[in-house]
Amino acid sequence: MAVATVAALLAALGGALWLAARRFLGPSVQRLHGSEHSSFMHGKTVLITGANSGLGRATAAELLRLGARVIMGCRDLERAEEAAGQLRRELRQAGGPEPGPSSGGAGELVVKHLDLASLRSVRAFCQEMLQEEPQLDVLINNAGIFQCPYMKTEDGFEMQFGVNHLGHFLLTNLLLGLLKSSAPSRIVVVSSKLYKYGDINFEDLNSEQSYNKSFCYSRSKLANILFTRELARRLEGTNVTVNVLHPGIVRTNLGRHIHIPLLVKPLFNLVSWAFFKTPLEGAQTSIYLASSPEVEGVSGKYFGDCKEEELLPKAMDESVARKLWDISEVMVGILK
Numbered sequence: 001m002a003v004a005t006v007a008a009l010l011a012a013l014g015g016a017l018w019l020a021a022r023r024f025l026g027p028s029v030q031r032l033h034g035s036e037h038s039s040f041m042h043g044k045t046v047l048i049t050g051a052n053s054g055l056g057r058a059t060a061a062e063l064l065r066l067g068a069r070v071i072m073g074c075r076d077l078e079r080a081e082e083a084a085g086q087l088r089r090e091l092r093q094a095g096g097p098e099p100g101p102s103s104g105g106a107g108e109l110v111v112k113h114l115d116l117a118s119l120r121s122v123r124a125f126c127q128e129m130l131q132e133e134p135q136l137d138v139l140i141n142n143a144g145i146f147q148c149p150y151m152k153t154e155d156g157f158e159m160q161f162g163v164n165h166l167g168h169f170l171l172t173n174l175l176l177g178l179l180k181s182s183a184p185s186r187i188v189v190v191s192s193k194l195y196k197y198g199d200i201n202f203e204d205l206n207s208e209q210s211y212n213k214s215f216c217y218s219r220s221k222l223a224n225i226l227f228t229r230e231l232a233r234r235l236e237g238t239n240v241t242v243n244v245l246h247p248g249i250v251r252t253n254l255g256r257h258i259h260i261p262l263l264v265k266p267l268f269n270l271v272s273w274a275f276f277k278t279p280l281e282g283a284q285t286s287i288y289l290a291s292s293p294e295v296e297g298v299s300g301k302y303f304g305d306c307k308e309e310e311l312l313p314k315a316m317d318e319s320v321a322r323k324l325w326d327i328s329e330v331m332v333g334i335l336k
């Protein structure tokens with residue numbers, strides 16, 4: 001008995017040491033543009049949805065470091081201002097570009113209210129953008145909600161489809177004119193590998209007949225990819241590109257709706273700490289698509305770990321993409 005206990009303790013200790021070594025001694029994140037500050041994105045204005053947390057926050061931090069002017073489109077202004085304050089402090093401490101009248105916007109961070117679960121909010125946000133912003137070089141559709149209980153948006157859409165797809169669909173469409181007049185410009189869409197388990201059921205897009213939270217998340221992420229491919233087709237010849245990515249499995253707040261019993265939570269935390277990407281690691285493909293000259297002119301493609309990847313046929317079905325576009329236009333009330 002004593003031998004078994006000692007063996008179990010030694011195994012646990014060995015496991016913990018191995019995990020710690022993996023985290024601390026493993027390769028640190030390979031930053032795309034080096035660890036030094038640069039003016040790579042100087043003069044560019046970037047809008048990131050959901051930039052107060054996780055991948056969006058890490059993407060904002062890196063693009064600021066590269067000299068961009070970043071607009072954070074967030075639903076909770078208090079959380080957003082808190083994140084913005086931290087980002088500004090981090091940038092200052094690291095000696096990044098100091099925003100001011102002569103900086104040309106470099107390192108400037110702007111917070112704006114945007115609730116993607118409300119078409120009214122999306123419209124008001126875009127109106128403000130069009131009034132105040134003379135240019136928009138990069139739009140990053142990053143915000144997302146994962147496996148929430150059945151809920152509806154202000155306009156009666158199932159929440160995951162409403163926020164992850166429809167809110168961003170309206171946002172992008174209302175900002176297209178500004179993106180076109182700022183060309184060359186880019187749109188980056190954050191999807192997920194879990195798209196593989198989704199289907200577009202046109203008969204019940206709001207999941208009123210049956211709701212499966214995993215399936216609905218996957219469906220919304222498949223919609224992100226179909227939207228990207230249809231938009232790329234529509235944007236041919238405009239010098240506005242649109243690409244979609246999966247970030248890998250990343251330790252963020254996305255799992256907030258997953259219920260884990262209190263007693264096993266520390267174990268889940270340990271596992272996610274050891275095996276998930278950090279937000280900075282997960283954000284690399286978003287940063288790459290937003291800023292790298294390597295993808296200039298590339299459009300309609302799917303990326304992971306900063307490389308193009310193949311899609312399943314269901315994500316490349318042009319007739320489904322067109323039908324989804326048409327129905328989404330009706331759902332969000334875009335008048336032609």
Ligand SMILES: NC(=O)C1=CN([C@@H]2O[C@H](COP(=O)(O)OP(=O)(O)OC[C@H]3O[C@@H](n4cnc5c(N)ncnc54)[C@H](OP(=O)(O)O)[C@@H]3O)[C@@H](O)[C@H]2O)C=CC1
Pocket residue numbers: 049050051052053054055056073074075076079114115116117118142143144145146163190191192193246247248249250251252253254255
């Ligand atoms: N983490 C992962 O492993 C993976 C993430 N992804 C995708 O990455 C993206 C970013 O998620 P991640 O950083 O992980 O998760 P987080 O939960 O950390 O960030 C999500 C962001 O989206 C915002 N958001 C949620 N609902 C709305 C809304 N109605 N209006 C405006 N903003 C909203 C959140 O705001 P608030 O803080 O106020 O809630 C938050 O800022 C998502 O699209 C997700 O699907 C894809 C694959 C894997």
Ligand SMILES: CC1=C(/C=C/C(C)=C/C=C/C(C)=C/C=O)C(C)(C)CCC1
Pocket residue numbers: 146191192193194249250251252254255256258260268269272
């Ligand atoms: C980080 C973390 C959690 C897990 C989150 C997960 C598992 C998120 C998965 C997201 C994926 C795979 C999204 C794909 O699009 C827990 C266990 C909730 C609590 C401990 C901290």
